[in-house]
Amino acid sequence: MNAPDRNIRPEIRQLDEAAVNRIAAGEVVERPASAVKELVENALDAAATRVDIAYADGGKTLIRVRDDGHGMSAQDLPLALSRHATSKIDGTDLLNIRSFGFRGEALPSLGAVGRLTLTTRTTGEEGATLSVDGGRIGAVRPEAAQYGTTVTLRDLFHATPARLKFMRSDRAEAQAIADVVKRLAMAEPYVSFTLSDVSNNEARQIFRADAAQGALFDALEERMATILGREFTDNALRIDAEREGLHLTGLAALPTYSRGAAVAQYLFVNGRPVRDKMLLGALRAAYADVLSRDRHPVVALFLNCDPELVDVNVHPAKSEVRFRDPGLARGLVVSALRHALAGAGHRASSTVGGAMLGAMQPQGTPQRYQMDRPSGAAIRSAYQMQAPQGLAEAPALWSEPQGVSARHDAPVDGPQEAPLGAARAQVHENYIIAQTTRGMVIVDQHAAHERLVYERLKRQRAENGVASQALLIPEIVELSAHETAHLLELAPDLAALGLVIEAFGGASIIVRETPAILGQMNAAGLLRDILDELADLGQSQSLEARIDAVLSRMACHGSVRSGRVMRVEEMNALLREMEATPLSGQCNHGRPTYVELGLDDIEKLFGRR
Numbered sequence: 001m002n003a004p005d006r007n008i009r010p011e012i013r014q015l016d017e018a019a020v021n022r023i024a025a026g027e028v029v030e031r032p033a034s035a036v037k038e039l040v041e042n043a044l045d046a047a048a049t050r051v052d053i054a055y056a057d058g059g060k061t062l063i064r065v066r067d068d069g070h071g072m073s074a075q076d077l078p079l080a081l082s083r084h085a086t087s088k089i090d091g092t093d094l095l096n097i098r099s100f101g102f103r104g105e106a107l108p109s110l111g112a113v114g115r116l117t118l119t120t121r122t123t124g125e126e127g128a129t130l131s132v133d134g135g136r137i138g139a140v141r142p143e144a145a146q147y148g149t150t151v152t153l154r155d156l157f158h159a160t161p162a163r164l165k166f167m168r169s170d171r172a173e174a175q176a177i178a179d180v181v182k183r184l185a186m187a188e189p190y191v192s193f194t195l196s197d198v199s200n201n202e203a204r205q206i207f208r209a210d211a212a213q214g215a216l217f218d219a220l221e222e223r224m225a226t227i228l229g230r231e232f233t234d235n236a237l238r239i240d241a242e243r244e245g246l247h248l249t250g251l252a253a254l255p256t257y258s259r260g261a262a263v264a265q266y267l268f269v270n271g272r273p274v275r276d277k278m279l280l281g282a283l284r285a286a287y288a289d290v291l292s293r294d295r296h297p298v299v300a301l302f303l304n305c306d307p308e309l310v311d312v313n314v315h316p317a318k319s320e321v322r323f324r325d326p327g328l329a330r331g332l333v334v335s336a337l338r339h340a341l342a343g344a345g346h347r348a349s350s351t352v353g354g355a356m357l358g359a360m361q362p363q364g365t366p367q368r369y370q371m372d373r374p375s376g377a378a379i380r381s382a383y384q385m386q387a388p389q390g391l392a393e394a395p396a397l398w399s400e401p402q403g404v405s406a407r408h409d410a411p412v413d414g415p416q417e418a419p420l421g422a423a424r425a426q427v428h429e430n431y432i433i434a435q436t437t438r439g440m441v442i443v444d445q446h447a448a449h450e451r452l453v454y455e456r457l458k459r460q461r462a463e464n465g466v467a468s469q470a471l472l473i474p475e476i477v478e479l480s481a482h483e484t485a486h487l488l489e490l491a492p493d494l495a496a497l498g499l500v501i502e503a504f505g506g507a508s509i510i511v512r513e514t515p516a517i518l519g520q521m522n523a524a525g526l527l528r529d530i531l532d533e534l535a536d537l538g539q540s541q542s543l544e545a546r547i548d549a550v551l552s553r554m555a556c557h558g559s560v561r562s563g564r565v566m567r568v569e570e571m572n573a574l575l576r577e578m579e580a581t582p583l584s585g586q587c588n589h590g591r592p593t594y595v596e597l598g599l600d601d602i603e604k605l606f607g608r609r
Helices: 017-028 032-045 076-080 106-113 170-187 216-228 230-234 277-287 326-343 350-359 376-385 402-407 445-464 481-489 491-496 523-537 542-558 568-580 599-605
Strands: 050-056 062-067 115-121 128-133 148-154 192-197 204-209 236-243 246-253 265-269 272-274 299-304 422-427 431-435 439-444 468-478 500-503 508-515 594-598
Touching: 032 050, 032 062, 032 106, 032 148, 032 170, 050 170, 076 115, 076 128, 106 115, 170 192, 170 204, 170 216, 170 265, 170 272, 204 216, 216 230, 216 236, 216 246, 216 299, 230 236, 230 246, 236 326, 246 326, 265 277, 277 299, 277 326, 299 326, 422 568, 431 568, 439 445, 439 568, 439 599, 445 542, 445 568, 468 523, 481 491, 481 500, 481 508, 481 523, 491 500, 508 523, 594 599
Parallel strands: 050 192, 265 299
Antiparallel strands: 050 062, 062 148, 115 128, 115 148, 192 204, 236 246, 246 299, 265 272, 422 431, 431 439, 439 594, 468 508, 500 508
């Protein structure tokens, strides 16, 4: 790189309007999906009840967004293509933003890098159209048009060809467009959306979501079933919590319905899709106790508050937000999710049973038939006729077959009507077979007891606190003045977890006591981990997570081991405790503790249905 010539003074000049718009487009319009996002948000701000999106070649050659919103007048069209011209705010209060858009940059930015055509009609006026090509605005012309607005963008980035080199394949860009549309469709369940690929002059519908009906949660579940599938809504918990002006609603999946990557985590703030690292950190913290590190929860959460409590003007694409009280928002997400997961009790994902059925392959192709349900008297008579020779004269030994005894007055080992039923057998010294009124349950005794012991240990910790041990030689940790001040603010919270720290002159901290449960440990390393988490998320869970990890290991070693033969009474006691213990549907690592099979499913395996 050549050094600048200090003898030549650079001249300060005003950039022309076209250059300014192309620079703004570089911030606002990163790829075709960014253009779709801006245009669909404009449609939603216009009170549209239907939005139709079409694209060709991954959005590189064509993007068209049509809505039935309130439209614009012919006089408004030139102004709409001027930078920082908007109908959504008056500029007096940038902290009271109640719309998706507010900067007035999207349309002029798109017009600066592509060929843009606006066609619109509003109530009581004729339709009008206006085109702009590479920043050059044409004249307003009359146009026959439906009520609402249609924005057509062709040849995106033709005015900045270098940008085209950074575009990905048509398929990748099309996938990004679909993701943007689906996120906005989640935010607006009462609006209809369609997305079509019109490449090669062939219209192919990619996505459709009709306007949902009913109350908020019913509409939300209907929309989520359309986008994420019915399996998600069947295995999701409703979230509804409020604290100091913040209101959190949405759906959060059970831990046993998780993903191998964080690709299904949808977060919204005042209806705006965001990717906020603080909220994502809160999500990880809420599920930390029920999922292993390589699994990720599936959620769709909506955080609503007064616009003055959150700043959305911190990112050109408006994908990040800043809360006035980030700790309050984070705490609400963590506590609401943990409360909902605990309230789910022993419930596990229904997909676990489906996966088990998929793994079972019946031998041959049996002829299916409808199984009759004879009466108890008919069963006794039939079994008496089928009795082996020598037992026909002893009906008492044969008339009550074991498989149907629950239908009569014979005693039952445990309540079948209980959610997890009555224990019937133990196989391979690890799996409990229980019979329910609807089918059967198979329980992994070690995984189930591990969760029960872990929850018991956590309750004891909450009641009695974390015991600490004084260090024979206190450890001195050298930090920066800022880091020291930050840690000392947290000293009371750390002491409650067994870590006692004090200031030690200058920028040093002395560690006098550590949690006894952690044994010998690197105090300096722990403090630096806490500081890193504070810098990243604004709050640290490092110490608590380490203690929980130790409790989890203790629970694993202290639980019923695989290979131990259990009596019926012990098996039933385990089932009853599972029903009464939060989170018992999954072990400490997020794996299911039991699988449930309905009687109908079992009969299908044998061709009886």
